[in-house]
Amino acid sequence: MNKNTYSFIExxxxxxxxxxxxxxLLLAFLYVYFINFAIHKTALREDVRIETMDLQSxxxxxxxxxxxxxxxxxxxxxxxxxxxxxxxxxxxxxPNTQLSLHE
Amino acid sequence: MNKxxxxxxxxxxxxxxxxGVFFIxxxxxxxxxxxxxxxxxxxxxxxxxxxxxxxxxxxxxxSIFFSTKDGDKLAAATIKSGYTLxxxxxxxxxxxxxxxxxxxxxxxFDREEYLRKTAKDDIYxxxxxxxxxxxxxxxxxxxxDGIALYKDRWRYYPGDELASQVLGFISYLDGEVKGHYGLExxxxxxxxxxxxxxYVNFFVEMFSGAKKVLTDGNKKAGSIVTTIEPSVExxxxxxxxxxxxxxNSKITGxxxxxxxxxxxYAMAATPGFNANDFGSAESLDVLQNPHVERVYEMGxxxxxxxxxxxxxxxxxxxxxxxxxxxxxxxxxxxxFNYDKKARGRVDMQTVLSSSLNTGVSFVVDEVGIPTxxxxxxxxxxxxxxxxxxxxxxxxxxxxxxxxxxxxATASFGQGIALSPISLIRGLAALGNGGYLxxxxxxxxxxxxxxxxxxxxxxxxxxxxxxxxxxDISRMLVNVVDDAxxxxxxxxxxxxxxxxxxxAQIVGDDGxxxxxxxxxxxxxxxxxxxxxxxxxxxxxxxxxxxYASETLTAPFFELTDFLIAYYEIEPDR
Numbered sequence: 001m002n003k004n005t006y007s008f009i010e011x012x013x014x015x016x017x018x019x020x021x022x023x024x025l026l027l028a029f030l031y032v033y034f035i036n037f038a039i040h041k042t043a044l045r046e047d048v049r050i051e052t053m054d055l056q057s058x059x060x061x062x063x064x065x066x067x068x069x070x071x072x073x074x075x076x077x078x079x080x081x082x083x084x085x086x087x088x089x090x091x092x093x094x095p096n097t098q099l100s101l102h103e
Numbered sequence: 104m105n106k107x108x109x110x111x112x113x114x115x116x117x118x119x120x121x122x123g124v125f126f127i128x129x130x131x132x133x134x135x136x137x138x139x140x141x142x143x144x145x146x147x148x149x150x151x152x153x154x155x156x157x158x159x160x161x162x163x164x165x166s167i168f169f170s171t172k173d174g175d176k177l178a179a180a181t182i183k184s185g186y187t188l189x190x191x192x193x194x195x196x197x198x199x200x201x202x203x204x205x206x207x208x209x210x211x212f213d214r215e216e217y218l219r220k221t222a223k224d225d226i227y228x229x230x231x232x233x234x235x236x237x238x239x240x241x242x243x244x245x246x247x248d249g250i251a252l253y254k255d256r257w258r259y260y261p262g263d264e265l266a267s268q269v270l271g272f273i274s275y276l277d278g279e280v281k282g283h284y285g286l287e288x289x290x291x292x293x294x295x296x297x298x299x300x301x302y303v304n305f306f307v308e309m310f311s312g313a314k315k316v317l318t319d320g321n322k323k324a325g326s327i328v329t330t331i332e333p334s335v336e337x338x339x340x341x342x343x344x345x346x347x348x349x350x351n352s353k354i355t356g357x358x359x360x361x362x363x364x365x366x367x368y369a370m371a372a373t374p375g376f377n378a379n380d381f382g383s384a385e386s387l388d389v390l391q392n393p394h395v396e397r398v399y400e401m402g403x404x405x406x407x408x409x410x411x412x413x414x415x416x417x418x419x420x421x422x423x424x425x426x427x428x429x430x431x432x433x434x435x436x437x438x439f440n441y442d443k444k445a446r447g448r449v450d451m452q453t454v455l456s457s458s459l460n461t462g463v464s465f466v467v468d469e470v471g472i473p474t475x476x477x478x479x480x481x482x483x484x485x486x487x488x489x490x491x492x493x494x495x496x497x498x499x500x501x502x503x504x505x506x507x508x509x510x511a512t513a514s515f516g517q518g519i520a521l522s523p524i525s526l527i528r529g530l531a532a533l534g535n536g537g538y539l540x541x542x543x544x545x546x547x548x549x550x551x552x553x554x555x556x557x558x559x560x561x562x563x564x565x566x567x568x569x570x571x572x573x574d575i576s577r578m579l580v581n582v583v584d585d586a587x588x589x590x591x592x593x594x595x596x597x598x599x600x601x602x603x604x605x606a607q608i609v610g611d612d613g614x615x616x617x618x619x620x621x622x623x624x625x626x627x628x629x630x631x632x633x634x635x636x637x638x639x640x641x642x643x644x645x646x647x648x649y650a651s652e653t654l655t656a657p658f659f660e661l662t663d664f665l666i667a668y669y670e671i672e673p674d675r
Contacts, residue, residue, distance in 0.1 A: 017116060050184075053256065054236060057183045063261040066177075070337055089596065091673050 183259035195249030350644035362531035365540035398520035402606025405516030456586035537567030596673035601626030622650035
């Protein structure tokens with residue numbers, strides 16, 4: 001530390017103390033703020049994850065139901081409910097119904 | 104002289120700092136007093152009512168999806184969450200009169216077991232597992248002391264038995280959740296997640312989150328999308344189950360594949376198992392995927408491959424004739440046609456239509472053993488490379504420097520053992536222009552980091568020319584139109600190329616049994632631009648001789664379904 005620096009510190013001790021104290025307080029505040037912020041976001045993320053899993057569970061219940069119902073739809077089921085096999089199959093050609101933006 | 108003592112300025116600052124520290128300590132002590140003393144009862148009660156439990160049996164794992172023909176995804180394996188109901192019987196009272204209130208919420212709530220567990224002097228006894236959110240809320244509403252609900256997660260397969268031999272299942276092994284069998288095993292490194300605690304450690308979460316971003320440690324984690332079409336899989340499983348029951352077979356199985364790119368739409372064998380309850384499987388054997396993990400002598404369905412080799416080499420043409428004497432003797436061993444009858448001079452179409460063993464052995468003679476061997480090893484010399492575990496390599500030792508008789512029997516599918524997946528790949532080459540495709544059941548991996556990878560397989564290996572493919576397809580269409588059950592099953596508007604096979608099975612004495620058979624049936628359609636190839640087989644069917652009797656109807660039931668479901672245009 002050279003003489004000039006030392007004399008500057010000697011002359012401004014009070015100001016430096018106040019500035020550094022304020023800086024420490026600011027950093028402490030920011031630390032607490034960001035930690036809280038991070039905890040809040042992590043908690044939110046965990047909540048979303050749990051909600052996602054709950055929804056996934058509900059979806060899987062519906063999927064199970066869907067597959068179980070699909071198992072029941074057989075030709076016998078259709079015949080019992082009035083379905084009749086066509087005597088002669090007629091095939092039709094379906095034109096492309098997509099619209100085109102090109103000329 | 105009353106000289107005032109001078110206080111050093113640093114001492115003043117030190118006191119200030121000390122005051123600050125003391126003040127903060129005071130706040131912390133006050134907070135601790137509030138939490139530990141003032142709010143003790145409240146927090147203790149909340150802790151008692153915690154739903155979450157710090158156990159390590161809760162799992163997280165990537166999903167497996169089926170894909171519908173319209174491109175939608177349907178969960179084949181997922182994670183389901185729910186609640187475990189437990190009781191602290193040292194606190195819980197009036198167990199007997201409270202039974203009904205639980206029984207109204209939980210179906211099949213066992214009274215005897217409930218009373219036994221609540222009578223114990225134990226702080227933790229599980230009363231019911233896997234409760235839904237609604238059931239959990241209803242239990243909480245009872246507001247009984249000593250009752251706790253713990254959050255849990257487990258692997259869940261919405262389809263139960265559906266494609267279970269393709270999916271496999273997971274279980275704990277050496278303290279780790281691991282996939283056993285099927286895709287759960289094959290894609291363990293993609294599906295696996297760190298076993299997660301349901302409690303959250305915020306600091307660990309924050310820094311592990313940063314680590315995930317900064318390192319590639321989590322890049323492989325994802326979910327997989329299969330080529331299995333759920334409606335087709337359901338249909339196949341229904342058809343093979345009925346076939347198995349009808350003929351009282353040991354095993355009946357089937358594969359439906361896209362012959363052009365190797366995508367497997369359905370793969371099933373019965374008996375199977377329920378992946379949600381694999382412990383109740385009737386034996387360990389049913390947990391295996393027999394299409395991949397077992398080999399069989401498949402019989403006459405191999406004949407079209409032999410014939411195609413003859414066509415491709417130019418050794419025979421469809422109109423080439425030979426003299427069928429009903430049997431041949433090579434290396435002092437005699438083999439016969441299936442009916443031991445001689446048909447005189449017949450052409451190659453008749454060889455396929457009447458499934459003549461002597462005819463395909465004639466083709467081998469014309470092709471020459473070295474060339475026949477080279478072709479056969481192109482087809483069956485190695486595994487297919489399917490993305491399912493424990494693939495069994497074809498047993499083709501008889502082709503490695505065997506006697507002439509071994510090549511003759513191989514020409515009609517005896518003496519060599521093939522896995523059904525290996526066979527269907529070879530048969531697909533007949534219709535797809537001569538390419539050996541790579542069968543696969545996974546088409547995409549969706550990574551948790553947001554990217555995805557489309558699985559690309561090598562389908563470039565060519566074994567036949569386009570012309571050979573057309574010629575053999577035409578011959579197989581003639582088999583269906585003119586020969587199979589007298590031509591009565593041919594479809595009026597769609598060409599189907601197909602062939603049956605009936606193979607003898609080696610009995611316990613090491614000799615071919617006279618009454619144990621493996622029936623097989625394959626077909627692809629539309630024959631000259633095939634979109635589907637179907638392979639069916641049934642082992643040891645009772646009181647029936649030929650595959651044309653057991654598997655023709657199931658095959659055409661599947662064909663009709665696929666044509667209607669995928670709206671396949673008529674090609675004739």
